[in-house]
Each structure stands twice: as C-alpha cells, then as structure tokens.
Amino acid sequence: MPSLPVLVLNSGSSSIKFSVYDAAGGARTKRLEGAADGIGTNQGKFWIRNGNGEKTADKSPDLPSRVEAFALIAEALNSGDFPIPAAVGHRMVCGGPTVQHNQRITPELIDKMERYVAFAPLHTPIAVYIMRETLKLFPDVPNFVCLDTYFHRTIPEVASHLPIPGEYSAMGVRRYGFHGISYESIIYQLGDEVPERLVVAHLGNGASISAIRNGACIDTSMGLTPTGGIISATRTGDIDPGVLLFILREIAKSTSDANAAADKLETVASKRAGLLGMSALSNDMRNLREAIAQGNTKARLAVDKFVWTIQKWIGSYFAELGGLDMLVFTGGIGENDIATRAEVCSSLGALGIRLDMERNNIRGEGIISAEDSRVVVRVVPPAEDLMILNHVVRMLTTS
Numbered sequence: 001m002p003s004l005p006v007l008v009l010n011s012g013s014s015s016i017k018f019s020v021y022d023a024a025g026g027a028r029t030k031r032l033e034g035a036a037d038g039i040g041t042n043q044g045k046f047w048i049r050n051g052n053g054e055k056t057a058d059k060s061p062d063l064p065s066r067v068e069a070f071a072l073i074a075e076a077l078n079s080g081d082f083p084i085p086a087a088v089g090h091r092m093v094c095g096g097p098t099v100q101h102n103q104r105i106t107p108e109l110i111d112k113m114e115r116y117v118a119f120a121p122l123h124t125p126i127a128v129y130i131m132r133e134t135l136k137l138f139p140d141v142p143n144f145v146c147l148d149t150y151f152h153r154t155i156p157e158v159a160s161h162l163p164i165p166g167e168y169s170a171m172g173v174r175r176y177g178f179h180g181i182s183y184e185s186i187i188y189q190l191g192d193e194v195p196e197r198l199v200v201a202h203l204g205n206g207a208s209i210s211a212i213r214n215g216a217c218i219d220t221s222m223g224l225t226p227t228g229g230i231i232s233a234t235r236t237g238d239i240d241p242g243v244l245l246f247i248l249r250e251i252a253k254s255t256s257d258a259n260a261a262a263d264k265l266e267t268v269a270s271k272r273a274g275l276l277g278m279s280a281l282s283n284d285m286r287n288l289r290e291a292i293a294q295g296n297t298k299a300r301l302a303v304d305k306f307v308w309t310i311q312k313w314i315g316s317y318f319a320e321l322g323g324l325d326m327l328v329f330t331g332g333i334g335e336n337d338i339a340t341r342a343e344v345c346s347s348l349g350a351l352g353i354r355l356d357m358e359r360n361n362i363r364g365e366g367i368i369s370a371e372d373s374r375v376v377v378r379v380v381p382p383a384e385d386l387m388i389l390n391h392v393v394r395m396l397t398t399s
Contacts, residue, residue, distance in 0.1 A: 002024060003022045003024050003083065004022060004023045004086050004087075004393075005021070005023075005082075005083040005084070005085045005086055006020070006021050006022075006086060006087050006088070006089065006389055006392055006393065006396075007019075007020050007085035007087070007088045007089070008020075008021065008088075008089045008385045008388045008389055008392075009089070009091070009130055009134065010090075010091040010384055010385060010388065011090075011091060011127050012123065012126075012205075013122035013123055013126070013205075013206075014037070014038060014039045014040055014041065015035055015036065015037045015038070015039060016039070016066070016069050016070060016126070016130065017033070017385070018033070018034055018035065018073055018077075019033040019034070020033075020083070021385075021389050023392075023393050028386060028389060029051070030051055030385075031050070031051045031082070032049065032050050032051060032056075032082060033048070033049055033385075034046070034047055034049065034076070035047060036063060036069035036070070036072055036073060038063055039063045039064075039065065039069045039126075040063070040065065041063075042062075043060075044060060044061050044063035044069075046058075046063075046069075046072050057076065066125075066129050066130070067129075070129070070133055074133065074137050077137070078137065085138060086141065087141060087142050087143070087392050087393075087396045088134055088138065088141055088142070088143040088144070088392075089143075089144050089146055089388040089389060089391065089392035090105065090127065090130065090131055090143060090144065090145050090146065091127070091146055091148065091181060091384065091388060092113065092127050092145045092146065092147050092148070093120040093124065093127065093147075093148045093149075093178055093226065094116065094119045094124065094147070094148065094149050094176055094178070095112070095113040095116070095145065095147050095149065096112070096113060096115060096116030096119060097116070097171075097172030097174075098172075099112055099113050099145075099147070100147070100149065100150065101150060102144065102145060102146045102150055102391050102395065103145060103395070104142055104144055104395065104399055105143040105144060105145050107132075107135070109145070110131050110132060113127075113128060113145075114128045116172065118225075119176065119224060119225055120178070120225060121225070122226070122270060122271075123226070131143065131145070142396065144391065144395050144396070146181060146387070146388045146391045146392070147180065147181075148177075148179060148180040149176045149177060149178065149180055150184075151177070151180030151181070151183050151184045151217055152177030152178075152220050154216040155175065155177065155217055155218060155219060155220065156218065159175060159218065159219045160174050160176075161175075162174055162224070173224055175222075175223045175224065176222070176224060177210070177217065177220035177221075177222050178206070178208060178220075178226045179202045179208045179210075179222070179331075180217075181382075181387050181388060182202050182330060182331070183200055183202065183210050183212070183217065185382050185383040185384055185387045186330055186380050186382065187212070188383070188386070188390070189380055194215050195325035195376075196213060196214055196325055197213060197323050197324050198211075198212040198213075198215075198324075198325065198326045198327075198328065199212070199321070199324060199326075199327050200212060200327075200328045200330060201310060201313075201314070201327070201328070201330070201331075201334055201344070202331040202334065202382070203310070203329065203331045203332070203333035203334040203337075203340065204232075204331035204334070205233045205234075205332065206232050206233070206235070207229070207230050207231070207232040207233075207306075207310075207331065208221045208222045208226075208229050208230065209221045209230060209314065209317065211317035211321055213321060218320065219317065219320055221237075221238075221313050223238075227269055227270050230306070230309040230310055230313055231273070231274045231275065231278075231306055231309055232274050232275070232306075233274050233275050233276060233283035233284070234270065234272060234273060234274045234275070234276045234277070234283045235270050235273055235274045236269050236270075236273040236274060236277075237274070239269075244265060247268055248261060248262075248265050251265055275288060275302045278298065278301060278305060279291070279296075279299045279301075279302035280298055281296065281302075282299075285333050285340065288303055289303075289337070289339060303343075306340075307343045307344050310344050311344055311347055311348060314327065314344070314348060314351070315348070318351050324353075324375050325375065325376065326375060326376045326378065327345075327353060327375055327376070327378070328377075328379070329341055329377075329378070329379050329380075330380050330381060330382045331382065335379055336363045338360055338361055338362070338363070341368065341379070342355060342357065342360055345377065352374030352375045353369070353373060353374075353377060354369060354370040354372060354374075355369060355370060355373070356370040356371070356373075362379065364379065364381060365379055366379050
C-alpha cells in the first residue's frame with residue numbers, strides 16, 4: 001500500500017512544532033516530530049525525533065525570529081531524509097469573522113486571515129508567515145488550515161455576543177475562544193466516555209477552560225483574544241477595563257503616538273502580566289514551585305491567584321451546565337503539575353469533586369478522582385497534531 005505522508009505544522013507564540021504522519025489506509029503512524037523552541041529568546045532549541053523516539057537532531061541555535069526558526073525546519077524537510085508530504089496541515093488560532101471553517105489554504109485566504117492579526121497578535125503573524133513559506137516550499141502540495149476557533153462555533157449567542165456598541169460587534173468583535181484543537185482532541189480521545197456535562201481545563205503557557213455538553217462547546221473562558229479568561233503565564237486574563245484604561249493613560253504620558261501606546265499596552269497585558277507579572281520572577285510553573293518551596297511570597301500569591309481563578313471558572317460552568325459529570329486537566333501544567341491539580345480541586349468538594357491523592361501523583365494520563373467522588377476527574381494529554389491530521393485527511397479526501 002502506498003504511503004500518505006502528511007506534514008503537521010503547529011505554531012505557537014514562541015515555538016514551531018512539526019510532525020510527519022503516514023495516514024495511508026486509515027493509519028495514523030508518526031514518522032517524525034520536532035520543534036524550534038525559544039524563538040525570540042536566548043534559549044533557542046531545535047530537535048527532531050524519529051518514529052522510534054530517537055533524537056536525530058538536537059541543537060541550541062540562535063532563533064531571534066520566526067524566519068530563522070522556520071529556515072531550520074525547511075532545511076530538514078528538504079534534506080531528502082523525509083518524504084515530500086502529500087498534504088500539509090496548519091494550526092491557526094483565529095481566522096477572524098470571515099474565516100470560521102477549516103479549509104484549503106490559498107494566498108487570498110492567508111491575506112484574509114492576516115487582516116485580523118489583532119485578534120491573536122502573538123500567534124497570527126508567525127502562522128501566516130509559515131503558511132506562505134510552506135506554499136513556496138511545497139508549491140504543488142495542498143495545504144489546509146485548522147482553526148482553534150472551529151470547536152467553539154457551537155457557543156450560543158448569549159455567550160459569544162459581547163456587551164459593546166453594535167458598530168464594534170459588526171467588526172467581528174465577539175467571544176471566539178481558543179485551544180479548540182486541544183479540546184477537540186480530548187473529545188476524540190474520550191470517545192464513548194464523553195459525558196453529558198464536561199469541563200476541560202487546558203492549563204499551559206496559555207490557559208483556558210471550556211464547558212462542553214454532549215461533546216459540543218457551550219462556553220469558554222477566552223474571548224476575542226487569547227489574553228482573556230483565566231490568568232496564564234504572561235497574560236492578564238479577564239480584568240476590569242478600567243485597569244487597562246488607567247495603564248493606557250499612564251503610558252500616554254510618555255508616548256504621543258496612539259498606535260505606539262496601544263502596542264505598549266498590549267505588551268503589558270499579554271507579555272508582562274499573569275504569573276510573570278504577579279511573581280516578578282517567572283512565567284514557568286516549575287520555577288514558581290521551586291520559589292514557593294524557598295518561601296517566596298510573590299510566587300505563592302501568583303500561583304494562588306492562578307488556582308483561585310480556575311476554581312471560579314469551574315464553579316461558574318457547574319452552574320451553566322446544571323451539574324458536572326467529568327473534569328479533565330490537560331496542557332503542560334494540567335498534565336504535569338500535581339500540586340496545581342490538588343489545589344484546584346481542594347475547594348470544589350461542594351461540586352462533588354474529590355481527588356485521590358495517590359492517584360493524583362502522576363504525570364500523564366489517568367483517572368485521579370477518589371472512588372466516592374461524584375465527578376470523575378481525569379488527566380488527558382492533548383493530541384493536537386492528531387486532530388489536525390484527522391481534519392487534513394478528511395478535507396484531502398473530500399476536496
């Protein structure tokens with residue numbers, strides 16, 4: 001049987017992940033995976049693993065921008081060591097109000113999505129750059145975009161419509177929701193075990209929570225941009241608009257240009273806030289846990305705020321769903337930070353949530369709730385690449 005190699009490109013705000021699968025005959029066999037991490041920092045990493053998990057590349061290059069990062073990936077993919085893909089799938093955080101469905105990429109479609117860079121300013125520029133470069137790299141290969149916002153298309157208008165004047169709503173300003181491909185992958189992995197009332201907490205460098213009824217999203221914490229919702233590594237999460245107006249006025253005292261002032265405010269809200277801003281130390285939960293162990297009170301407050309915010313969202317979704325059957329933790333923190341899961345669940349007993357501390361002592365997949373917990377609590381790692389692959393194969397065979 002001939003192979004069907006599919007390249008998956010998953011770009012984040014500071015990384016580009018890539019993988020190649022063989023999808024022939026319904027297979028989902030991973031042939032390689034790799035990443036360029038630490039883009040824009042002095043801690044660049046580039047690595048590749050083959051299908052057996054063995055590293056075939058491991059470098060620490062300078063990655064000042066997405067240009068250098070993708071050049072390394074393009075060089076590897078063009079080296080002759082890997083098959084030319086039959087199709088390419090790209091993760092896109094938000095395509096704006098006019099691009100809401102997964103579809104084949106054209107130069108015109110990229111232009112259309114780029115108009116709404118303000119809806120995901122940390123993610124869209126790198127995503128559209130990679131799409132354009134991939135079309136050049138493999139000019140005869142169909143490329144497809146897979147949107148994080150696609151999963152949240154089922155959110156009712158009462159949740160998606162924001163309380164703003166109508167002229168701004170007409171510009172596409174509403175709740176979009178993000179991490180949708182991750183949420184889709186949780187539903188896919190749960191399969192027949194998807195309950196009627198499910199809350200999934202995607203906790204990582206970016207963090208969000210979604211309320212899901214019978215596999216369909218009815219509400220999610222992030223709004224117009226990934227900055228909204230619960231606080232995360234460097235983002236404020238939901239905040240009194242008056243706070244942003246106060247900061248903007250302070251910035252305006254030394255910045256006369258309106259666009260420059262807005263850019264500085266965006267940096268404050270998206271890159272200097274959250275865990276980093278509160279702790280004045282780090283945006284990495286591992287570093288914060290180490291600092292807490294050494295008695296750092298700012299780190300303790302930052303983590304407490306993170307946990308407190310998550311608890312509030314879970315409680316609100318309990319009310320919205322009319323109860324809760326299952327809570328799933330996913331994402332880097334959700335999978336690996338035992339203490340965060342325990343702290344989040346510690347005050348949710350009234351909702352029927354009770355952890356088994358021994359079961360919770362895991363990193364990776366498993367049920368961590370106690371036998372007498374009315375709500376099943378699970379850890380399920382996301383499988384975003386697999387979901388992108390599934391979408392690409394479906395679109396490739398129907399287009």
